[in-house]
Amino acid sequence: MDMLDYGDYPDDGDYPDDLYNMMGGMGGDYGDYGDYADYGNQKMEPPTYAELVTECMIPTLQQGAAMLSHLVFFCISINIVAQVGMPSVVVHILSIAVGFTSVAMVFENLILHIIYLSVLGYTLLLITSLLDIKQKGAYVGVGLVCYLIFWEFFIAEPAEWHRIRGVQMVLVMKLISLAFDCDHGVVKEMPDIVQFYGYVFFPGTVIYGPWMSYSTYCKLTNIPIVNFNWVCSLFLTCVKAMLCLLISTCIATTIFLTYDYRWLHAYRDALSFRFSHYFISYLSSLTCIASGLGFKSNSDSTTWDYPVSKPSLVEIPRSLVEVVTNWNLPMHTWLKTYVFKTTKQFGNFTAILMTYAASSLLHGLNFQLAAVLLSLGLYTYIEYVFRKRLSEIYSACIQAKRCKKCEHKYTSSNVFVILINILFGALAMFHLAYLGVMFDSDPEKEEEGYDMSHTLAKWSELGFASHYVAIATYIFYWLIK
Incomplete structure (x- = not known):
């Protein structure tokens, strides 16, 4: 079925x-425009077209553009470095640098939790690889999920958890997929630490997603020349x-x-x-x-x-x-x-x-x-x-x-x-x-x-x-x- x-x-x-x-x-x-959403089941007068444009649409577009501009700029910078034929290690290092900067700009000190989670993921991958464990994906998945549950219930403040859980979700998906891909031979060998953290902090996915496989990320080092x-x-x-x-x-x-x-x-x-x-x-x-x-x-x-x-x-x-x-x-x-x-x-x-x-x-x-x-x-x-x-x-x-x-x-x-x-x-x-x-x-x-x-x-x-x-x-x- x-x-x-x-x-x-x-x-x-x-x-x-x-x-x-x-x-x-x-x-x-x-916040004033939140009143339009906080109406319950009441009848309210809708804003006029002029109010909607000047008091909501224009400010929203301005803040939206400001929010995404630095991230798009960082991604284009990686594209340019890859286009000029720089060694792949340079692309990975740049991915780490700009991705780390992006996360720090948005989440400030909460970036420490992302670092802890990535270190745990890399450690689990390394141990399962050194011990030649055949089911890396299952072990890494269980370990990371247990860590998330423990952190959510015993360490994190609810507001902090709710704010950063989307980033953690994408990161955990990356780590688990990498472990399974190593099991299935899709990824031939364990990535070194620079390749790994380039994948983890890739600015194109580190904040808003989506999940992408390690194999897709590696295409960064072999992308075609951009055109119209x-x-x-x-x-x-x-x-x-x-x-x-x-x-x-x-x-x-x-x-x-x-x-x-x-x-x-x-x-x-x-x-x-x-x-x-x-x-x-x-x-x-x-x-x-x-x-x-x-x-x-x-x-x-x-x-x-x-x-x-x-x-x-x-x-x-x-x-x-x-x-x-x-x-x-x-x-x-x-x-x-x-x-x-x-x-x-x-x-x-x-x-x-x-x-x-x-x-x-x-x-x-x-x-x-x-x-x-x-x-x-x-x-x-x-x-x-x-x-x-x-x-x-x-x-x-x-x-x-x-x-x-x-x-x-x-x-x-x-x-x-x-x-x-x-x-x-x-x-x-x-x-x-x-x-x-x-x-x-x-x-x-x-x-x-x-x-x-x-x-x-x-x-x-x-x-x-x-x-x-x-x-x-x-x-x-x-x-x-």
């Missing part, structure tokens, strides 16, 4: 402090990032203000959260492209693209399966490659359970995230088996995943098939609004993360409707299977 293309749920907004300030989430320069396609890709990705930031910060938070209807408010909160994620996704794509990665060369020309998320397939989904697959493409690849395939020998259900458990652990032991991930895992499983069964009964192309080579009697061009897929897509949007409603901008809770009472209160306001729908769907599937 091939269903683990939805084996992940991505980051939950683990963004640096300056990004929270920009979005009005921590009382920054634009590179400039266009850089510009378009930057425009997309800024557009998503504007929608999340200034537009999504102001729609439906005159309507006193809980589900419209839920959709608005979830929409703002999703576009904040798209902003980070495009920003991470921008830094990777600026570094010269994501190139595709053919006989005619070279193009650049480094997709992290596909917003169109999330906002207008065919299914929840499609949503979680396209929400965070690199993390989906990581979970499928290093968790699902590794645990599949114990059975599909165990592999699915381990995939969602790994995603939860990487994001931190937080009830809000655990509840969302567990719900999402159950929803996608129910949707998959239910639509698969309906597809078999009616020989119609209505499965959760698009057919690669459709052999159904009623194909995707059939009008009834189109209508049914639209209905399932609307159901997926309903579930997304419900699951995303607790990711609102509450300044008092956002700094330390949301607890169980916040999650249950938000879902209670919506009558736990999404869970009841999922249960009813599964009962119906059980009756027809």
Whole structure:
């Protein structure tokens, strides 16, 4: 049963402090605009177009540009050094220097925790390599996850943990993937300390992600000469990032203000959260492209693209399966490659359970995230088996995943098939609004993360409707299977 293309749920907004300030989430320069997001279920007058432009859009763009400019500059500097043919060790050293500087600029003294984690990861890799242990990935993974759990519960302040956990998540994913790649022979030998820390602190991924494999990072030493396609890709990705930031910060938070209807408010909160994620996704794509990665060369020309998320397939989904697959493409690849395939020998259900458990652990032991991930895992499983069964009964192309080579009697061009897929897509949007409603901008809770009472209160306001729908769907599937 091939269903683990939805084996992940991505980051939950683990963004640096300056990004929270920009979005009005921590009382920054634009805290006044947080009022538009802190409306509860009240009717409010939306801002005028002039107020929206002058008091939110322009300041947001200015701070967004200031936030990403130094990081893009650092990435382009690595690109230039690689272009002029400098020895690979120089590229690695520069990656360490500018990556370390970027982290220090954003997180200040919290960079020490990143250093501790990287030292632990390198030590575990070195020990398992010297002892010629055949399952480096498993040992390194367990060791790093235990360290994170211990640090979260016994050492870190909640506010510090919430602020830096996104960076730690990407770092742990890098370390575990490197260990598994050494096991599988993808990486032929253990990287030396300069190569290792160049990979760990690579500025294109160290702060905002995405995860990238060590083999992809090593392409930095052999990137093609940049051309007009590179400039266009850089510009378009930057425009997309800024557009998503504007929608999340200034537009999504102001729609439906005159309507006193809980589900419209839920959709608005979830929409703002999703576009904040798209902003980070495009920003991470921008830094990777600026570094010269994501190139595709053919006989005619070279193009650049480094997709992290596909917003169109999330906002207008065919299914929840499609949503979680396209929400965070690199993390989906990581979970499928290093968790699902590794645990599949114990059975599909165990592999699915381990995939969602790994995603939860990487994001931190937080009830809000655990509840969302567990719900999402159950929803996608129910949707998959239910639509698969309906597809078999009616020989119609209505499965959760698009057919690669459709052999159904009623194909995707059939009008009834189109209508049914639209209905399932609307159901997926309903579930997304419900699951995303607790990711609102509450300044008092956002700094330390949301607890169980916040999650249950938000879902209670919506009558736990999404869970009841999922249960009813599964009962119906059980009756027809």
